[in-house]
Amino acid sequence: xxxxxxxVHCCCxxxxxxxxxxxxxxxxxxxxxFSNDNIYPxxxxxxxxxxxxxxxxxxxxxxxxxxxxxDAWRDRVRGLETEPEHGARCVKCFRYNLExxxxxxxxxxxRHFCTTLTVSRFKKSSVIFSQGEGLEGxxxxxxxxxxxxxxxxxxxxxxxxxxxSWCGCEFSMKSN
Numbered sequence: 223x224x225x226x227x228x229x230v231h232c233c234c235x236x237x238x239x240x241x242x243x244x245x246x247x248x249x250x251x252x253x254x255x256f257s258n259d260n261i262y263p264x265x266x267x268x269x270x271x272x273x274x275x276x277x278x279x280x281x282x283x284x285x286x287x288x289x290x291x292x293d294a295w296r297d298r299v300r301g302l303e304t305e306p307e308h309g310a311r312c313v314k315c316f317r318y319n320l321e322x323x324x325x326x327x328x329x330x331x332x333r334h335f336c337t338t339l340t341v342s343r344f345k346k347s348s349v350i351f352s353q354g355e356g357l358e359g360x361x362x363x364x365x366x367x368x369x370x371x372x373x374x375x376x377x378x379x380x381x382x383x384x385x386x387s388w389c390g391c392e393f394s395m396k397s398n
Contacts (some may be wrong), residue, residue, distance in 0.1 A: 224249060225249055225250075225251055226249075226250060226251065226333070226334060227250075227251045227252075227253060227332050227333075227334070228245060228250045228251065228252055228253070228332070228334040228335060228336060228361065229252075229253050229255050229323060229326060229327040229330065229332045229334070229335040229336075230242065230245065230252045230253065230254050230255060230335070230336055230337070230338060231255050231257060231319055231320065231322075231323035231335065231336070231337040231338065231339070232254050232255060232256050232274050232285075232337075232338050233258055233270070233319075233337070233338055233339055233389075233390070234258075234270040234273060234274060234338075234386065234390075235270065235272075235273030235274040235275075235276055235277045235378070235381075235383045235384070236273070236374055236375075236377075236378040236383050236384075236385050236386075237338040237339070237341045237342060237365075237374060238254065238274055238277045238278075238338050239277055239373070239374045239377035239378055239381070239383070240341060240365060240370045240371075240373035240374035240377055241338040241340075241341050241363075241365040241370065241374070242254070242277065242281055242283065243281075243373070243377070244363075244365060244368065244370065245336075245363075246281065250334075252281075252283055253283070253284050253286065253330070253332065254274065254277075254278055254283055254284065254285040254286065255285075255286050255288070255323055255326055255335075256270075256271050256274055256285060256286070256287045256288060257287075257288035257319065257322045257323065257326065258270065258288075258290075258319065258390060259288075259290060259291045259292050259294055259295035259318070259319075259322075260292075260295045260315050260318070260319070260389070260390055260391045261290075261292075261390035261391070262292060262390065262391055262392040262395070263392075264290060264292075266386070266390060267290050267390075269384055270384075270386065270390070271287060273383045273384050276381060276383060277381065277383070280381065286326065288322065288326070295315070295318060295391075298314055298315075298318045299311045299314050299315060299318075299391075302314060303393055304393075305393075307389075307393075307394050308344075308345075308346070311391075311393065312345075312349075312389075313349060313352075313353060315391065316339065316349065316350050316353040317353040319337065319339070320337060320350075320353055320354050320357055320360065321357065323335045323337065324357040324358060324359065324360065327359050328358070328359075332359070333359050334359050334361050335357075335359050335360060335361065336360070336361040336362075336363045337350065337354075338365060340363065340364050340365045340366060341365035341366055341370045341371055341374050342366075342371065343366065343371045344389075345389075347362075347364040347366060351364075
């Protein structure tokens, strides 16, 4: 992408591995953004952040950490607590995280942003893309393509990263 800067909303270290590798290969200059108010409890939030820092260090990339405002996220998904995984709560959560990334990109004067959420084989990229529609600068990049998920597993193992077994919110944790 001719060396353009892109803000990358990162959900965790493992999902970031192959996503960052691909962005770098395509000529982007990624700035990593860890903003995940949905992750619960705070210890889990910090564990995922610490693993993202390992990926950033390996790639000599900057990480911007947003504060943890779980109450704001809970307010956004209120009434959807009993929704099944992949349901309406997840759609609201995607939009919430993408709106925060869009706002941060605008604040920093970065014209493009994307999310590593699309690398997961457990998330439909089309749903994530639908939530990014209309947000200025959103790049609908499907990181599952080009064997992204498999590559993220390989890189995570090589780096000794913590691989969680749920998306991060307390509601999905209870369903695992």
